[in-house]
Amino acid sequence: MRWISHIAIAGSICAVFNPAAVPAAVLGSTAPDWFEFVKRAVQRNRPVKHRGSTHYLVGWVAAALFGLLIWDWRDLVYWFSVGGAIHWFCDALTVSGAPVGWWSDRRVTLFGGKVQTGRPSEYLITFLVVLLCAILVWQRESTPGGFLPFFYDWSGLYRSGLIDGSEWKSNRFKLF
Ligand SMILES: [Zn+2]
Numbered sequence: 422m423r424w425i426s427h428i429a430i431a432g433s434i435c436a437v438f439n440p441a442a443v444p445a446a447v448l449g450s451t452a453p454d455w456f457e458f459v460k461r462a463v464q465r466n467r468p469v470k471h472r473g474s475t476h477y478l479v480g481w482v483a484a485a486l487f488g489l490l491i492w493d494w495r496d497l498v499y500w501f502s503v504g505g506a507i508h509w510f511c512d513a514l515t516v517s518g519a520p521v522g523w524w525s526d527r528r529v530t531l532f533g534g535k536v537q538t539g540r541p542s543e544y545l546i547t548f549l550v551v552l553l554c555a556i557l558v559w560q561r562e563s564t565p566g567g568f569l570p571f572f573y574d575w576s577g578l579y580r581s582g583l584i585d586g587s588e589w590k591s592n593r594f595k596l597f
Pocket of ligand 1: 422453454472476508512
């Protein structure tokens with residue numbers, strides 16, 4: 422997939438869960454590709470295969486688990502890695518697929534690998550994911566604290582931010 426699709430998909434998924442981590446997710450969503458440029462620059466004499474080791478799903482999932490369970494800073498490691506994993510899912514939708522790990526030389530495709538990079542099917546999927554995420558964000562904003570349980574924390578903060586304003590002024594003397 423094109424970078425614009427990777428960025429749009431990972432960025433909007435992350436915005437649903439943790440808006441503050443969107444830059445990390447966007448960076449991670451393109452990382453499997455730009456890691457290749459870095460690898461090529463470092464090992465000039467050895468060819469670097471496109472969608473090779475930088476695209477292993479297990480690597481990105483392991484990194485996400487590391488961020489989740491061992492060490493992280495403001496969830497940035499987690500979302501950077503989730504961005505990389507989302508990149509894998511997007512690439513796996515395309516004709517050439519993406520590798521699960523070092524043992525699988527044959528690339529895996531999802532849903533038959535029907536998506537062709539740069540063709541309308543890619544942009545249609547991107548559009549649908551962004552639209553779905555926009556609906557989820559909108560729904561959360563319009564019903565503070567009333568959305569799915571794992572959004573509670575964030576909308577709780579959002580709500581406490583709201584309460585500081587005029588609402589607090591008019592309600593501060595009301596006990597019930
Ligand atoms: Zn890729």
